[in-house]
């Protein structure tokens with residue numbers, strides 16, 4: 001861009017900011033309820049359907065609660081829900097079989113929502129951590145996260161979710177080769193319409209802390225995820241990962257976390273022009289809500305400003321725990 005800018009006073013940039021009507025006309029980006037994906041935590045553990053202490057206003061839901069959330073999302077116009085299971089430590093094993101069990105909580109919730117509110121798109125999470133005694137996204141042997149063996153498990157998980165009726169599969173595991181393996185397996189199993197939103201540029205971030213509380217992984221996780229999630233210092237590597245996942249058959253890509261990585265969102269959108277999403281993760285939500293609770297920030301204003309920042313950075317949409325609150329506010333105009 002090469003702006004033509006005659007000298008002052010011919011140019012007075014404040015002219016276009018004088019009234020709301022002029023500001024509306026000059027506005028470059030807009031935030032709509034249609035840009036939102038609402039992540040929810042689901043559980044079948046009795047008594048676990050409570051507020052997540054580090055995420056004020058976010059509650060784990062039972063199957064019935066999740067169906068009600070889908071009804072609410074439909075009423076508000078939110079196009080998609082993303083499901084994250086909180087599991088009983090007793091079902092977590094080192095081999096993670098529960099991850100591809102058609103009767104696990106995620107797959108039951110997918111079927112229940114699809115039966116009651118079919119118009120809502122259901123996104124899933126594909127990674128072994130909710131079912132892994134080690135808390136890692138992949139199988140662990142002698143302290144090493146196994147890539148190829150994990151991919152086989154992830155493919156089984158993907159097929160089980162597709163069979164349950166998921167619309168969007170969200171591999172969040174960061175193993176190499178998983179998108180291609182899943183795409184081939186989906187085609188072979190007759191699920192050629194199931195979309196993949198790859199967590200392509202997912203960083204080893206400290207901002208996931210509250211999420212690990214929400215899904216009950218905090219105690220289980222041994223060590224960190226730095227051998228598979230990205231180094232927060234890297235940017236070119238994100239471009240290579242996105243290129244790789246698109247080449248393997250991803251329909252959409254994600255950058256995660258969101259606000260500390262808006263530069264990556266912009267680079268990805270400019271480089272590829274594909275449907276690009278950001279995940280405003282649990283720690284970002286917790287951070288804003290903590291300041292709101294202290295009376296230091298205005299809830300509605302920071303919520304909308306933070307969500308708009310993703311649109312300005314080139315994102316087509318955003319996964320956010322603020323989705324229902326933002327949708328209600330956007331409906332008021």
Ligand SMILES: NCc1[nH]cc(CCC(=O)O)c1CC(=O)O
Nearest residue numbers: 127129172207208211281282283
């Ligand atoms: N596969 C796990 C997964 N999927 C989504 C999140 C984080 C989401 C959030 O913080 O809101 C994580 C956590 C992690 O990688 O440890």
